[in-house]
Amino acid sequence: MIAIEGQLRTASLVILLALFCASLFFGAGYIILSRQFTSVSEKKQSLMTAIGKELQKEGIYTTLKDRLVIVGHIIDQQHSWLGVLDLIDRVTATGARTSFAVNENDEVNLSITNNTLEDTFGVVDRILKEVSAKTIANPILESVQYKKDGTVSVSLTIIPIF
Amino acid sequence: MMRYLRRFLRIYQGFVVSGAIIIFGVTAFFLAVLPGIKATRDLYGNLKDVQKEVQALSGKFAFLQSLSEDDLRNRLMTMLSAVPAEKSIPTIFSSADGLANKSGVSIIDMNLMGMGSLATGAAVRQSAAEKKIGAGTLAFTMNATGSYDQIRSFVSEINKVRRLFDVTSFDLTIGSTGATQVRLSLAAFYQPIPTNVGMVQSPVIALTTKEEEVFMKVSQYPDVSQTFLEALAPDFSGGKRNPFAR
Numbered sequence: 001m002i003a004i005e006g007q008l009r010t011a012s013l014v015i016l017l018a019l020f021c022a023s024l025f026f027g028a029g030y031i032i033l034s035r036q037f038t039s040v041s042e043k044k045q046s047l048m049t050a051i052g053k054e055l056q057k058e059g060i061y062t063t064l065k066d067r068l069v070i071v072g073h074i075i076d077q078q079h080s081w082l083g084v085l086d087l088i089d090r091v092t093a094t095g096a097r098t099s100f101a102v103n104e105n106d107e108v109n110l111s112i113t114n115n116t117l118e119d120t121f122g123v124v125d126r127i128l129k130e131v132s133a134k135t136i137a138n139p140i141l142e143s144v145q146y147k148k149d150g151t152v153s154v155s156l157t158i159i160p161i162f
Numbered sequence: 163m164m165r166y167l168r169r170f171l172r173i174y175q176g177f178v179v180s181g182a183i184i185i186f187g188v189t190a191f192f193l194a195v196l197p198g199i200k201a202t203r204d205l206y207g208n209l210k211d212v213q214k215e216v217q218a219l220s221g222k223f224a225f226l227q228s229l230s231e232d233d234l235r236n237r238l239m240t241m242l243s244a245v246p247a248e249k250s251i252p253t254i255f256s257s258a259d260g261l262a263n264k265s266g267v268s269i270i271d272m273n274l275m276g277m278g279s280l281a282t283g284a285a286v287r288q289s290a291a292e293k294k295i296g297a298g299t300l301a302f303t304m305n306a307t308g309s310y311d312q313i314r315s316f317v318s319e320i321n322k323v324r325r326l327f328d329v330t331s332f333d334l335t336i337g338s339t340g341a342t343q344v345r346l347s348l349a350a351f352y353q354p355i356p357t358n359v360g361m362v363q364s365p366v367i368a369l370t371t372k373e374e375e376v377f378m379k380v381s382q383y384p385d386v387s388q389t390f391l392e393a394l395a396p397d398f399s400g401g402k403r404n405p406f407a408r
Contacts, residue, residue, distance in 0.1 A: 008176070
């Protein structure tokens with residue numbers, strides 16, 4: 001009975017001591033962390049105020065960046081039409097160009113009038129060379145019209161590779 | 163009753179005191195120490211979060227301080243001449259006219275379609291293509307005439323002027339005398355200036371290499387519009403996060 005009482009007393013003292021130590025440890029930790037938190041929060045507040053004073057600069061910068069992204073997209077979308085014009089010049093080297101049209105799908109519809117049939121074959125040869133050079137895709141001969149005066153009108157559709 | 167209680171306490175005094183201490187200790191652990199540990203742990207977590215925010219804010223502040231407001235303003239003006247905040251129809255006409263003068267072609271007519279609001283058109287729902295670009299578009303057509311070389315110069319330069327245009331389609335007819343006529347379908351771009359810059363805590367990301375390249379490219383394009391944009395007058399008033407409020 002006395003032994004059990006002694007063990008119980010020891011256990012109660014150990015619990016009391018552990019409780020005291022835990023309270024001391026976490027209490028001190030809480031106070032230290034709380035002070036740090038206050039200090040960091042004050043620093044955060046002062047930084048927010050300082051950034052608020054740079055609002056105009058931030059606004060201009062953000063707008064500039066947004067606009068650069070937009071302009072980047074526009075430039076990516078633009079095509080170099082000079083390249084297409086050069087391509088058409090190469091294809092119709094000896095032919096008398098009459099007209100050509102580029103549609104929204106970047107397909108070029110080309111109408112050429114040649115004085116002879118040989119010139120027309122030359123146009124076809126040059127188109128095939130451009131296809132081999134991978135500057136033209138999917139050339140389609142829409143129509144060939146041989147007229148009484150010996151001229152040949154050709155209508156072609158090509159897709160330039162930019 | 164009291165006599166029995168006193169007798170019990172006298173016999174089991176050691177047990178009662180130790181038991182009371184243990185019960186107190188266990189109760190105190192659950193009611194005080196455990197919530198204290200949780201509060202300390204939460205505070206530690208909050209402290210780490212605030213420290214991260216302070217680090218981000220310090221970086222943002224240092225970055226903003228490293229920027230020159232005048233330089234930013236000039237850069238933005240350059241970009242606004244490429245994609246104005248409003249539809250800016252006069253700059254479309256003057257850019258086309260300036261380019262025509264430069265190339266030597268004559269503009270026969272210009273037709274702006276679906277202009278809608280003459281201001282920003284901010285309330286208009288954007289099409290899928292506009293959403294992809296991130297800006298509103300204003301479609302227009304133009305008929306011009308000149309020699310083949312002049313038209314060639316005009317078409318090749320139209321993508322390289324400060325007010326940005328995109329040629330959506332064109333058709334070109336060469337007459338028997340060599341006089342060439344071109345009909346162009348074009349799009350001009352505009353995008354309203356944002357009315358707020360987000361939260362103070364929002365990060366500011368430095369310009370990427372591509373964005374710097376875009377700026378260099380656009381700044382080298384000639385401004386043939388001969389117009390002046392209204393100077394930006396950002397106004398910071400009483401904490402309102404709108405630097406462009408008027």
